[in-house]
Amino acid sequence: TGGVLSFSSHINALGGSIVDIRTQSRYMETYHSLLDQGEGRKEGVHIDLSRIEIEFRHVWFRYPNQNEYALQDINVTIPDCSRIAIVGPNGSGKTTFIKLLMGFYRPTRGEILLNGVNLEEIALGQLEELFAPVFQDFYITAYSVRENIAFGHEPEEGGEEAIWRILEQAGARDAVEQMPGQLDCALSRQIDEDGVQLSGGEMQKLAIARALQKGAPVLILDEPTAAVDPLAENRLFREIFNAVESNTVIFISHRMASTRFSDKVLVLDQAKLVEMGTHQELLKNNKLYAEMFHQQADYYI
Numbered sequence: 040t041g042g043v044l045s046f047s048s049h050i051n052a053l054g055g056s057i058v059d060i061r062t063q064s065r066y067m068e069t070y071h072s073l074l075d076q077g078e079g080r081k082e083g084v085h086i087d088l089s090r091i092e093i094e095f096r097h098v099w100f101r102y103p104n105q106n107e108y109a110l111q112d113i114n115v116t117i118p119d120c121s122r123i124a125i126v127g128p129n130g131s132g133k134t135t136f137i138k139l140l141m142g143f144y145r146p147t148r149g150e151i152l153l154n155g156v157n158l159e160e161i162a163l164g165q166l167e168e169l170f171a172p173v174f175q176d177f178y179i180t181a182y183s184v185r186e187n188i189a190f191g192h193e194p195e196e197g198g199e200e201a202i203w204r205i206l207e208q209a210g211a212r213d214a215v216e217q218m219p220g221q222l223d224c225a226l227s228r229q230i231d232e233d234g235v236q237l238s239g240g241e242m243q244k245l246a247i248a249r250a251l252q253k254g255a256p257v258l259i260l261d262e263p264t265a266a267v268d269p270l271a272e273n274r275l276f277r278e279i280f281n282a283v284e285s286n287t288v289i290f291i292s293h294r295m296a297s298t299r300f301s302d303k304v305l306v307l308d309q310a311k312l313v314e315m316g317t318h319q320e321l322l323k324n325n326k327l328y329a330e331m332f333h334q335q336a337d338y339y340i
């Protein structure tokens with residue numbers, strides 16, 4: 040009887056494992072399809088990364104299995120070294136614009152050109168080098184500050200001092216200086232009892248430092264400062280713009296005060312690019328941007 044019982048419980052366990060393997064392999068499928076995306080593209084076109092001009096030409100985009108377009112007929116040229124702010128109500132297509140630019144999705148219609156070359160033809164390795172994004176759902180690991188920022192690729196010039204400089208530009212130097220072990224301090228107590236637990240704002244600054252450390256030609260900030268106060272955000276943007284003088288910065292922010300530092304503001308509304316210009320020009324236009332700006336001004340007063 041013991042033998043039969045033991046046999047049946049093992050068979051049960053085996054059944055459970057088979058179900059488990061099948062469930063996990065569904066996740067692996069997604070992972071493999073991500074890895075396979077680059078297949079057949081490895082020999083793509085190489086462009087000059089020292090100067091990047093971005094152009095959206097009649098770009099339309101609809102997410103898979105959706106009826107509505109998330110972007111409609113977007114036309115815009117972003118010259119090298121621009122500071123571009125993207126604003127608009129929730130769901131207007133701001134993040135989608137960024138996802139298309141980075142090649143996560145292909146436009147349903149139209150094309151995106153980098154230095155005149157269609158994004159889909161550019162070598163995948165180059166696309167990875169091109170952008171340094173900070174998304175809203177960035178991830179800080181339980182390892183040290185140094186590892187979180189440099190991922191083992193410490194700056195060739197300047198070594199540790201270069202990391203401190205980057206932390207300063209991202210507004211995180213003071214916080215790291217006060218940590219036990221400083222650059223070697225673990226960013227959680229999960230694997231190191233002496234680790235520290237950072238606040239949301241501090242984590243965002245470290246995520247920005249990580250992006251700055253990459254030194255990519257195009258820095259992308261998708262509401263990176265939601266967890267810091269408006270004054271700190273202003274300071275941070277100014278620091279970042281100084282730090283990456285020779286790069287393009289594209290940022291999404293809900294705080295209209297930061298858009299003042301940009302060369303051009305793109306205003307999206309219901310999937311369309313409804314306004315484009317400098318902060319002053321758009322205030323004069325007296326349309327959606329001006330309305331959003333005045334609403335916030337009232338709120339701060």
Ligand code: ADP
Nearest residue numbers: 102105109127128129130131132133134135136
């Ligand atoms: P924003 O960044 O301006 O808040 P998004 O670009 O995130 O707006 O979204 C634009 C539109 O696309 C919204 O209507 C949103 O619901 C839809 N959308 C966003 N992501 C997806 C997705 N993965 N699948 C389907 N629809 C999506």
